[in-house]
Amino acid sequence: MAAQPRKTWKKILYENQGFPDHYVDESFLDELKKNLYTREYEYWNIVKESGVVTQQLCSVSIFVMVFILMDVKLLAAETLGYISVCLTVLGYIVNCCLPLKSDKTRTYLDDMKTVCIFAGFSYCLSPVLVSLTETIATDTIYAMTTVMLIANLCFHDYGADAEMVSGVLSLNSGLFASVCLASRLHTTQHSFVAVTFAVQIFALWPALRRNIRQAIPSSHVTMTVTFALMTVVSLTFISMTAAILLIIIIVFITFVCPYWLITLQPYKNNIHGPWDEAVITD
Amino acid sequence: MRHHICMVCDFFYPNQGGVESHVYHLSQCLLDRGHKVVIATHSYGNRKGIRYLDNGLKVYYLPFPVMYNQSILPTILTTLPLLRNVFIRENITIVHGHSAFSTMAHEGMFHARNMGIKTVFTDHSLFGFADASSILTNKLLKFSLADCSHAICVSHTSKENTVLRARIQPDTVSVIPNAVDASMFVPDPSKRHKNKITIVIVSRLVYRKGMDLLAGIIPIICNKHPDVQFIIGGDGPKRIILEEIRENYQLQDRVKFCGSLRHSEVRDVLVQGDILINTSLTEAFCIAIVEAACCGLQVVSTKVGGVPEVLPPEMIKLAEPSVKALVVALDEAISDHRAGNVLHPLEAHERIKTMYTWPNVATRTEVVYDMVQTLPHRDKRTRINRYYQCGPLAGKLFVIAMVLDLFFLYILQILLPEKNIELAPDFAQQVNKCA
Numbered sequence: 001m002a003a004q005p006r007k008t009w010k011k012i013l014y015e016n017q018g019f020p021d022h023y024v025d026e027s028f029l030d031e032l033k034k035n036l037y038t039r040e041y042e043y044w045n046i047v048k049e050s051g052v053v054t055q056q057l058c059s060v061s062i063f064v065m066v067f068i069l070m071d072v073k074l075l076a077a078e079t080l081g082y083i084s085v086c087l088t089v090l091g092y093i094v095n096c097c098l099p100l101k102s103d104k105t106r107t108y109l110d111d112m113k114t115v116c117i118f119a120g121f122s123y124c125l126s127p128v129l130v131s132l133t134e135t136i137a138t139d140t141i142y143a144m145t146t147v148m149l150i151a152n153l154c155f156h157d158y159g160a161d162a163e164m165v166s167g168v169l170s171l172n173s174g175l176f177a178s179v180c181l182a183s184r185l186h187t188t189q190h191s192f193v194a195v196t197f198a199v200q201i202f203a204l205w206p207a208l209r210r211n212i213r214q215a216i217p218s219s220h221v222t223m224t225v226t227f228a229l230m231t232v233v234s235l236t237f238i239s240m241t242a243a244i245l246l247i248i249i250i251v252f253i254t255f256v257c258p259y260w261l262i263t264l265q266p267y268k269n270n271i272h273g274p275w276d277e278a279v280i281t282d
Numbered sequence: 283m284r285h286h287i288c289m290v291c292d293f294f295y296p297n298q299g300g301v302e303s304h305v306y307h308l309s310q311c312l313l314d315r316g317h318k319v320v321i322a323t324h325s326y327g328n329r330k331g332i333r334y335l336d337n338g339l340k341v342y343y344l345p346f347p348v349m350y351n352q353s354i355l356p357t358i359l360t361t362l363p364l365l366r367n368v369f370i371r372e373n374i375t376i377v378h379g380h381s382a383f384s385t386m387a388h389e390g391m392f393h394a395r396n397m398g399i400k401t402v403f404t405d406h407s408l409f410g411f412a413d414a415s416s417i418l419t420n421k422l423l424k425f426s427l428a429d430c431s432h433a434i435c436v437s438h439t440s441k442e443n444t445v446l447r448a449r450i451q452p453d454t455v456s457v458i459p460n461a462v463d464a465s466m467f468v469p470d471p472s473k474r475h476k477n478k479i480t481i482v483i484v485s486r487l488v489y490r491k492g493m494d495l496l497a498g499i500i501p502i503i504c505n506k507h508p509d510v511q512f513i514i515g516g517d518g519p520k521r522i523i524l525e526e527i528r529e530n531y532q533l534q535d536r537v538k539f540c541g542s543l544r545h546s547e548v549r550d551v552l553v554q555g556d557i558l559i560n561t562s563l564t565e566a567f568c569i570a571i572v573e574a575a576c577c578g579l580q581v582v583s584t585k586v587g588g589v590p591e592v593l594p595p596e597m598i599k600l601a602e603p604s605v606k607a608l609v610v611a612l613d614e615a616i617s618d619h620r621a622g623n624v625l626h627p628l629e630a631h632e633r634i635k636t637m638y639t640w641p642n643v644a645t646r647t648e649v650v651y652d653m654v655q656t657l658p659h660r661d662k663r664t665r666i667n668r669y670y671q672c673g674p675l676a677g678k679l680f681v682i683a684m685v686l687d688l689f690f691l692y693i694l695q696i697l698l699p700e701k702n703i704e705l706a707p708d709f710a711q712q713v714n715k716c717a
Contacts (some may be wrong), residue, residue: 011438013459013567013591014637021456021646022432022653028452029442275408275443277564278586278603280494 033272041265046258051224052158053253055209058231059201060149060174061246065238066197067181070190077189084197091208098215119196126182126192133183141180148177152202159210174202285651286318286373290365290390291380292353294323294341298545300569301381301406304460306335311644313337317651318708320372322365324354324386338709342368346386353385358683359690361389366694369399370703376651378402379426382409382419388426395429395665396687400654402647403427404434404458405444408566408587420447421673425680428668431654434458434647436567437588443566449672458646459592460567462576464635466546469578469627470553479510479619481612482555482579484548484570485562487518492561492584497523498605499559501531503612510536510616515551517542552577557615563603565589571598576634578627580619582611597630662688 009017009025069075092111133141151173155166178198182191213220228250235243289309293301309319314337325331325343333341344364349355369377377394379387382405391401403426409416427433427448433455435441445452474480481503485491497520503510514524514537521539528537540551552558558574560583567588571581575597583589585600592598601611618624625633660668669680 011591012594013437013457013588014594021458021649022453024452029446032442032446271411271446273442273446274439275564275566275587276410277490278492278584280492280563281604 029273031273035268035270036272038265038268038270041258041262043258043262046261047254048221050254050258051220052209053153054224054228054250056153056156056158056206057246057249057253058227059205060153061231061235061242063174063178063198063201064149065234067185067194068238070185070194073186077187077193080197081189081193084193084200088200088204091204095208095211098211100211100215118199122195123192126188126195129179129182129195130185130188130191131183133180138184141184145177145180148173148180152177156206171203174198178202283652283655284317285312285648285655286375287312287320287651288369288372288374288377288390288394289319289321289380290323290377290384290387291321292324292384292386293381294321295335296326296329297352300460301384303545304404304406305380306339307461307463307640308644308647309339310337311640312647313339314641315644315648317648318372320368320374322368322386322390324348340372340706344368349385351383353383354389356385356389358389358392359687361386362393362687362690363694363698365390365393366397366691367698367703369394369397370700371706373705373708374399376400376402376654378404380404381406382423382426383407388422391426391430392683392687393691396684396691398659400431400657401429402432402434402650402654403430404436405440406436406566408440408443408564409447410564411447421676423448424672425669425676425683428672428680429660429665430454431657432456432650434650436460437591439588439591440566456646456650458643458650459638460569460572461638461640461643462569462572462634463640464576464631467549467552467573467576467631467634469576469631471578471627473550473553474556475511475554477509479507479557479616480513480555481510481557481559482513482515482552482574483559483561484515484543484551484574485560486516487514487520487524489520490563491518491520492563492603493518493520493524495561495584495603495605495608496559497527499561499608499612500524500527500533500537502605502609503616504531504533504536506613507616512537513540513551513554514538515540515543515548548573549577552579555579556619557582557612559608559612560584560589561603561608562586562589568592572634572638575630578625578630580615580624582608582615584608597625597633 007017009019009023009027011025011027066075066080070077070080152170155164155170155173157165157167157170175195175198178195182194182198185191185194209223212223232243232246232250235246289305291301291305293299294305295302305321309321312319319339321339321341323341323343324346330343330345333343335341344361346354346361354361368374374394377391377399379391379401380403381387387403391403394401409419411417411420423444424447427444427450430450431454433444433448433450435444435455435457436459438457441452441455441457444450445455483496487493500512504512524537525539528534543551552574555574556579558571558579558581560568560571560581562568562584563586565587568583571583571589571592575581575593581593581598583598583600584603586603590600599611599615601607666681666684669684670677672680
């Protein structure tokens with residue numbers, strides 16, 4: 001086509017430069033950049049960060065354990081009620097003592113009001129709850145609960161800035177699971193306590209964990225280890241298989257996945273260029 | 283060489299937009315150059331069947347159901363019988379698809395290739411590579427372009443983008459910019475405000491056009507320059523944040539909204555302004571800045587996509603897409619204006635008039651058609667191979683689609699043989715003969 005281009009080609013459209021339209025210049029794709037925003041990961045750092053996933057997994061395990069204990073009548077509704085009230089009060093005090101810089105205007109009275117409204121409503125509605133799913137097969141309920149708990153784990157806000165993170169969806173699926181399970185329990189007290197406990201472990205506990213971590217970052221590893229050990233040990237009393245499975249999963253999440261992430265990193269091939277949609281920075 | 287061209291695109295009149303007017307103007311200029319051009323699009327409401335536009339431009343409004351954003355439902359096979367009929371009736375030698383978003387263009391080109399007709403595709407937009415929707419669209423584009431004879435892009439950046447997305451050879455892609463009908467954008471300095479500097483925005487008010495940037499710029503500029511006013515033409519979901527800014531900073535008398543504009547009304551808004559600001563976050567060509575420059579306005583724009591290629595440096599000020607950089611560029615433009623250090627509107631108009639014209643686009647497209655027509659026909663084996671190489675899973679799916687389409691075509695040839703399809707008379711040729 002253009003045998004010996006005399007002038008140098010410029011990347012412009014407003015002038016006829018004498019080159020054929022399908023001319024490909026040497027500068028073609030010069031502005032292409034690869035892997036601009038790739039992060040270098042450090043193994044032990046990811047291992048530490050993976051603790052948030054382990055903690056949520058343990059929360060779900062504890063919730064299921066409590067249900068099983070209540071279902072086989074090893075755990076009285078009153079006992080669980082006392083325990084969870086104590087833990088909540090303790091957690092609330094810890095949360096208030098944390099040196100957090102927050103500008104929220106919630107008073108203690110507001111918190112008390114919320115607690116009263118919530119407890120009142122769930123207490124009034126628990127008779128409905130206990131007979132809610134009588135016509136549904138227990139297997140269906142268990143399957144539904146499993147799906148909901150998996151959804152809770154998938155959408156939980158682990159601190160990643162991703163599309164699929166949705167704290168609301170996660171909390172809702174957790175609560176839905178608890179409602180499903182509560183409706184399988186024997187008395188109204190049982191289902192009331194089950195729902196209350198679910199709120200504590202799916203709504204309050206993750207928030208408290210986040211606050212503690214923000215205030216005292218060094219506590220993160222200790223807390224993960226303690227919490228995981230506690231869960232595994234208590235699970236051994238219920239089912240050895242489940243306990244071993246949990247250990248395998250935790251090891252997988254904590255040690256294998258970070259290694260996997262690092263080995264997969266070189267395969268990353270992300271291209272950037274002038275055609276990318278600009279991101280507004282200020 | 284006289285070509286029989288069928289433009290296939292979902293987007294056409296009565297719909298309004300850049301692609302629509304491109305297809306229309308290109309077809310008109312090709313008709314003027316003696317080619318035969320028909321357009322195939324889907325039906326718009328009551329507008330079904332065959333219509334004739336200016337100059338005897340024949341448009342087939344085919345009854346395909348619209349699914350999303352004026353695109354038809356992608357079914358791969360069901361459009362074959364009607365499109366085959368059109369291609370045979372009109373004795374088509376080249377099928378020219380427009381816009382990566384148009385399902386009908388992709389399907390039309392796919393059927394055409396299976397019928398042994400050469401195809402050309404014009405890509406009007408830029409895509410990223412990161413999000414799920416663009417990954418999917420890029421796969422489809424790969425399918426469409428794997429076997430396409432030639433592609434046309436509207437800017438060099440767009441060409442790079444298309445080559446990367448569809449993994450095709452860069453020398454099978456031509457760059458032919460868009461054009462403006464300069465007679466529609468004649469400057470009229472008397473319409474300008476004598477004592478004020480007017481900054482115009484003509485754009486859909488959506489995120490991709492950078493309306494969040496604009497919302498940051500307006501109060502700063504209004505605060506700095508008491509003699510500056512804004513006119514905003516266009517409508518969209520982001521209008522609300524601009525109106526909020528106007529309320530918050532008490533700028534009701536300095537920021538004017540015109541609402542959504544028809545293409546014919548754009549000029550009347552543009553001539554009132556001294557400066558046009560374009561805050562797009564991504565843009566393949568940006569016809570808006572050419573139209574503004576054609577009306578004699580100074581242009582300030584974000585430096586994204588193909589925008590830096592479009593206008594010579596003395597007519598445009600480029601800035602990085604941030605509020606700070608855009609404010610600096612606007613400040614410069616305002617002080618240039620005060621100092622009278624700008625091109626005269628009529629002079630700018632004269633320059634643009636010869637820069638981007640439709641006859642030029644048509645001549646250059648014709649070169650592509652000639653080139654395509656001399657290419658040898660690909661046999662089925664090569665074509666299957668090309669599809670197969672599109673990806674481990676996608677490649678196999680593409681081959682299946684092609685084989686199915688060929689099989690369907692075979693059945694159609696038995697049920698509705700080519701000789702039973704009545705050929706449409708070619709009026710233009712008869713006229714030429716008479717003359």
